[in-house]
Amino acid sequence: MTYQEAFGTSAEYMGHSPFSSHKLAWRSFLEWRWYMEDLVKAQRETRLLGQESQNLLDSLVAAGDDEEKGRISESAILGNIWVFVLGGYHTSSNTLHFIFILLAIHPEIQRELQKSLDEHFGDRPPSTWTHEVDFPALLNGHLGAVIAETVRVFGVLPFIPKSTGSSSQTLTLDGGLYTVPAETTILINTSAVHRNPKYWPITPPKPGERAPFPVSNWDPWRWLQIESGNGLFNPRPGSYISFSEGARQCIGKRFAQVELCAVLARVLKEGSIELAVKGGNSEKGSLDWAQARDHAIKELSDGVGFGMSLELFGKVELSFVSRD
Ligand code: HEM
Structure with missing residues (x-):
């Protein structure tokens, strides 16, 4: 699910709002997603290198890659991290x-x-x-x-x-x-x-x-x-x-x-x-x-x-x- 699907395009208007608090909320929303996407990517690379790491993020990434049980989507991984x-x-x-x-x-x-x-x-x-x-x-x-x-x-x-x-x-x-x-x-x-x-x-x-x-x-x-x-x-x-x-x-x-x-x-x-x-x-x-x-x-x-x-x-x- 994209943020448009989750929040509707009205959420995007926050970025154009004259209120600085709205702009800040919108920027935080976008930046948080980018940081988490970087974290997920890094964790995936760690897994590909076969390095052990037992943490919550690793379990979520593993669930995203689990072909047998059915993968959870990228947005479900991000939603759970959130x-x-x-x-x-x-x-x-x-x-x-x-x-x-x-x-x-x-x-x-x-x-x-x-x-x-x-x-x-x-x-x-x-x-x-x-x-x-x-x-x-x-x-x-x-x-x-x-x-x-x-x-x-x-x-x-x-x-x-x-x-x-x-x-x-x-x-x-x-x-x-x-x-x-x-x-x-x-x-x-x-x-x-x-x-x-x-x-x-x-x-x-x-x-x-x-x-x-x-x-x-x-x-x-x-x-x-x-x-x-x-x-x-x-x-x-x-x-x-x-x-x-x-x-x-x-x-x-x-x-x-x-x-x-x-x-x-x-x-x-x-x-x-x-x-x-x-x-x-x-x-x-x-x-x-x-x-x-x-x-x-x-x-x-x-x-x-x-x-x-x-x-x-x-x-x-x-x-x-x-x-x-
Ligand atoms: C003193 C610490 C904490 C208190 C008092 C607390 C209290 C609560 C309460 C009252 C709920 C609502 C449950 C309901 O809707 O019936 C909740 C939900 C939740 N909490 Fe905590 N919590 C604490 C710490 C944590 C920690 C450390 C985590 C994660 C590591 C966490 C993760 C969650 C999650 C994921 C939910 C949603 C569960 C669901 O909807 O199925 N909580 N918490």
Whole structure:
């Protein structure tokens, strides 16, 4: 499918629009395609040379060359790259951004997390850490709890768009049966689901916090069930939909969890994240600690909005310091 088929020729008019934002969008659209075509070409050449490379791009290129199973088209390869870049980049990076700030606001939680990493890894250097041994332990412990709680309170998709499609659908709500007509668009309000006190009890504000800022309800240890040996708390179906549920749930969930565990374990084993404060490690800090914390908490409420995903538009200065 060409871009004309996908978007109609009207999309081309953006390039002739008097608005610079339209021109930029059009140029980005074209350039992104050219970059990706170059990447696909390079990956194809690597394959032709018989060089091993196990990555997502290689799987897509292989599917494009698979005569036996039926090739997927060039535009399907580009479309899939687009979905993975769109779905995979902003989601994990913004989640990481929120986690860094939340840990800086809550040094006591950060210390407990670092203690759990020290207990798990001991003196083993990162070069010996493995997906098979270390990832399941991290995901089912303190680190997994911090990630799960952050995507609950600061879920990257505050709403998930769905459609009933060509036929009507029935749903049960509080014992009543309802019919939703065909071709109806439904927005599932993830934020509201994740704040329903029936499933997610409100945590009293921690010292220095002022409700109702969402950060006051960020309580990672609510997920830990270590005493009972069950790993993390298993929420009731439908009450935790950060990665959605069902056939179209996030295909990159495990990828995101591995990525976040790897980055956070590495950063926090060797360093700490602090709010930049006056006289502290960062030259930029101009506030004392309590002021910097209040500012960060406020930004996590007022400064958060939706761009490509939920993100912090406000500014919070952080320092990364060595634990030595
Ligand atoms: C914290 C990280 C992430 C969160 C919270 C998240 C969440 C979601 C959600 C809520 C959906 C919508 C599912 C639906 O429509 O029912 C989705 C879809 C998707 N995600 Fe993620 N995602 C994350 C990371 C990633 C990563 C790292 C990748 C790729 C490597 C990825 C790839 C995708 C794709 C391809 C879809 C579309 C799936 C489909 O329509 O069948 N996501 N994600």
